[in-house]
Amino acid sequence: MVTSRDVARVAGVSQATVSRVLSGGAKVRPGTRDRVLRALETTGYVPNQAARAMRTRRTGSVGVVVGRITNPFYPELLTALSRKLGAVEQRMVLWDSEGPGAQTAVDAIRQRVVDGLVFTTATADLPPLAQALASGSPVVLVNRTLAGISCDQVTSDNDAGGRLVAAYLAGHGHRRLGLLSGPRGISTTDERETGYRAGLREAGLSLPAELVVRGEFHHNDGYEGMRRLLDRDDPPSAVFCTNDLIAFGARDAARALGVRVPQDVWLVGYDDIPMASWEAFDLTTVRQPIAAMADLAVDLLLARVEDRERPPHTHRLPAELVVRGSTAGVPAGAQSSGPPRSSGA
Amino acid sequence: MVTSRDVARVAGVSQATVSRVLSGGAKVRPGTRDRVLRALETTGYVPNQAARAMRTRRTGSVGVVVGRITNPFYPELLTALSRKLGAVEQRMVLWDSEGPGAQTAVDAIRQRVVDGLVFTTATADLPPLAQALASGSPVVLVNRTLAGISCDQVTSDNDAGGRLVAAYLAGHGHRRLGLLSGPRGISTTDERETGYRAGLREAGLSLPAELVVRGEFHHNDGYEGMRRLLDRDDPPSAVFCTNDLIAFGARDAARALGVRVPQDVWLVGYDDIPMASWEAFDLTTVRQPIAAMADLAVDLLLARVEDRERPPHTHRLPAELVVRGSTAGVPAGAQSSGPPRSSGA
């Protein structure tokens, strides 16, 4: 393995000078620089990152904690984070938040393996996260956020997204509305639900408790939840699912029961993952600005690595409704259209 | 930040003794060990990984290069790799093979950021991979393999998988068969196609050139390819898609054209990603042993990190046919059933 000392010998300079040429910042006479550059070339030198990290206290790596890789939203977010990190020349060290991953990730900051951490699935009772925050480690939350903690956070405006859906459905004459969601206590879906309820209220509608079904965030939960709604004597004419995966399950349940979408029931999801546009689902959904969220999260984290004292902020980026075939109308307000036929299930 | 020197002072021993207690291997008198252990506890010491890496020339991290995160197979493989790496207490540094990721990953070995690299999307003309192999860096290929290179490789037996599909379809009376695949030159799908052709040949059947459509590996490629097959006067009665994503696209195309699956056409995929079992697709497919592949790949890589001279091997793990609703029969041989009605498209 070739070291900066080897390069120095070839260039006929001191090892420190090689380091200066590499760093770019320091003043080096052009002739000297050229000799070093040539020596760098001939030796094929690559700096030892471990040594550099020890001296500079910067690893050039960022930790990312993702969960539920089974939800295709996370691979999307992961890709966006990976792209951004590559663009700012940072490496990505990845952990799964299921299992001991979160703790290992937090340890990695103290071990000087990463400079900071991006959490994508923060929950209130995540001890490792609390520990990281208590020790002042650079941490940013993206996607899921946590109220009342001092930490940079990035989310899309889930409340506004839920309102968009409510306004859209109410604006198209729906009066009997359902909700399929995940467990409580998760910021994203809680906020979407809150916005949805608020939007319905403003339209003079309410969300009957019997038309709200909660499960986990899997396809099967949407499937079972939708069955329950459609098995009723008084099923909803439109159902909002707080993420696309649940909506896919719901769509499949409707298919299995012979209930047509959108003729018999409208379906709206949330996330706009790529599958949402597939023919099988053709799902109206709320699109999160994933790339912008990832970019901002990384920028905030790196800023905090440089300055741990900067005041933390929570950022809510706007989301937009994407209308597809699972609802049969243009967005409310853009054009009027009659209410859909009520469900025949 | 607390160092091993701080721990030593608290314990009243030398810094070297702290290091010995930490390493576990060295002999330390029980009383001394206890004092160090207590000091470790009270100080909350965490070893600096950068310093350790510099001394030991082991980073405790493995690089993983994944591509096409848009194909849900890769998140599955990634999860399996992540799980295995966690189990052997290795960190995962992730790069996307699209863009400069592969080169950055290879550089990371020389930079001593990772001890070795797992490639999941090797292709013959990947210069960074060639470079890594030429320099003798620890590298293992999983999923996609490359013939004629000296490197540990792990794949499922794609050839046998393709044969399974051919035997199954031929055994159920299909005589006019189609193939939807990706571009040539990728080991996985090439081998599946080869096996499929061989299996058909053995059953006395051939694969007409006009019933073979190639695209990329996206949903839309399957969609367009299936349209072309179904638009023919003489469409196939069964179509093998060399991965599930293509099969989903094909399924959606059939749906759009009003062609029923499996009544009008049988559909078989490859991978058995979780979505394959969703109602919308209910896809007969070939299941790859992803966890076993990931486990083996990591074991091989770590073995090579310890001994770069060990002879490389290519491992092919068995795959199995999973029968679902996109074909209307139990596996050939298990029970006889008549041929399906021919396509009405």
Add this chain to the structure above:
DNA sequence: CTGAAAGCGCTTACAG
């Protein structure tokens, strides 16, 4: 502008 030197925080021969 450049070199000699210190030091980042460990591990591991080398003595004793």
Add this chain to the structure above:
DNA sequence: CTGAAAGCGCTTACAG
């Protein structure tokens, strides 16, 4: 069994 010391490969004051 334990300590003093060397050294992994860098960066960055400190002199000059």
